[in-house]
Amino acid sequence: MENRRKFLQNIIAAAGMLYTSSTWAKTTVSKKNHLLNASRISLHKNDVLLFQGDSITDVGRNREVKEPNIADGMGKGYPFLAAAKLLREYADKDVKIYNRGISGHKVPQLADRWQEDCLDLHPQILSILIGINDYWHKRDGHYDGNSQSFKAQYRQLLESTMTNLPEIKIIIGEPFTVKEVKHVTESWFPEVEEYQLATRELANEFNLLFIPYQKVFDEACKVADGGYWTTDGIHPTLAGADLMAEAWLQMIKK
C-alpha cells in the first residue's frame, strides 16, 4: 500500500507532465501562434486568475461575494484548495483569484455571461472546466446540442477570449466521469468521450495547457473505489477535489 500511495502521489505530477511534454512537441505544427511554446504558467505580480466552469468548479460558493481571494466565494472544491495554496506560496505576488463557476452551466451559458464573468475581470490566467452538462443535458433530453456543436461553441468562446485578451494564458480542464458510480452507467460511453476528445483537441489546436482529469481519476481509482473520489460519478468528494487541485497546481511553474 505504501508503494500504491507513492504511485498515486506521483501520478498527479505525471499526468500534468505528460501533456506539457506533448504540447512542447506540438508547437511546431500549432495552427496558431497564440501561446507558442506554451508550458507551465509563471505567476507574476498582481496577476488575476479566474476559475470558470459548472458545478464542479462552483461547489456552493457564495455568489454574493464578488471580491477575489475570499474563502466564502471560492466554493468547496478544487478552486478553494488551489487558491489557498497559491495565495500562501506566492504571498509576495498579490495575486487576485476569482471563482465564477455556476452549477448546471454548459458552454452557451458561459458565453452568455462571458463579458461580466470573464472579460471584465481582465484575467491573466483563465482556467475552464466545462462539458459534462453539455453531454448530460442532451442525454436527458433537455438540450439539443451534440459533441460537434459543443466543440464549435467552445472554440468560439476561446477565440473570443483570446481576441479580447491577447496575453491571456488558458488552462483547459478535461471533463471527466467515474464509471459505475451512481449516475455514470455504461450507457454514457462512448458518447461522453467525444466531449472529452473535443476539449483535448481544442487545447491542441490553440496550444493551451490541458489537465487530463480523466487520467487523474482513473489512476486514483486504482487506489480507492470510485465512490471515494466522487459522490455520483460526476461531482468530486473532498478527496477528489484535492486530486483535482493537485493536478491543477502542476500547471503553475514552481
Place this chain on the structure above:
Amino acid sequence: MENRRKFLQNIIAAAGMLYTSSTWAKTTVSKKNHLLNASRISLHKNDVLLFQGDSITDVGRNREVKEPNIADGMGKGYPFLAAAKLLREYADKDVKIYNRGISGHKVPQLADRWQEDCLDLHPQILSILIGINDYWHKRDGHYDGNSQSFKAQYRQLLESTMTNLPEIKIIIGEPFTVKEVKHVTESWFPEVEEYQLATRELANEFNLLFIPYQKVFDEACKVADGGYWTTDGIHPTLAGADLMAEAWLQMIKK
C-alpha cells in the same frame, strides 16, 4: 523575493520540526508516560481524526452534517484544507475526519459538549485549538476567567480525554494573534501571551504534539502584511488558513 518565498515554505516545516525535536528532548523529564516519545503521528487504517476548537476551526461549517469527510461539514478553514490532503494522500487508510469546532467557544464550552463532540466519536487523533476567546471574552468584560483558570480547565479537559481514551494522540494548537490588524492592539499584550504559554506548558506537561502557530504567523508576516494572513488579527484569510493547514500537516508522519 524568490528567496523569501522559499523561506516561507520552509519555515512551516521548521516550525513543526522545532517543537518535535524539543518534545523528544523532554521525554525523559515528562511527568506522565502518556504518549512517551511523542513524535509525529502515523495514520492507521480506519483512524478517526477530530478537529476541535472555536471559530478558527469552525469557519462556517454546516453543523447539520454529522458524517465524516464531507466537504460541507469541514468549514472553510485549516481543517478543510488538511482533511482534503489527508484524504487524498492516505486514500488507502479509510480515515474518518470530523470537524466539531464551534465559533465563540472557550474551554468550558468544549467541556460541556465533550462527551458528544469528542468521546462519543472515539477519535484516535484529536486536534484542539482553543484559548483566544478565553482571553477575548474576559477582556471584553463578558467572562470572569483568567489565564490560570484557562490552564486549569484545559488541563482537566485533557486529563479527562486521556482517561477516557487512553490511546488517543493529541495535537495542541497554539492560539495566536496578528498584531496591528483590526481587533488586536498593543493592549492585548502581554496578557494574551499568558494563554499561549499555558497551551505550550500543557503540551509539555503531557508530552503532546504542539503547533506553534504564533511563530508560523510571525514568520509569514515577514513576507506579506498581517492583513494578508488574517482579516481581523484573529481569523485567518484563505492564505492564513493554508499556512495553518501546512503547519498542521507537519504533525503527521510522511
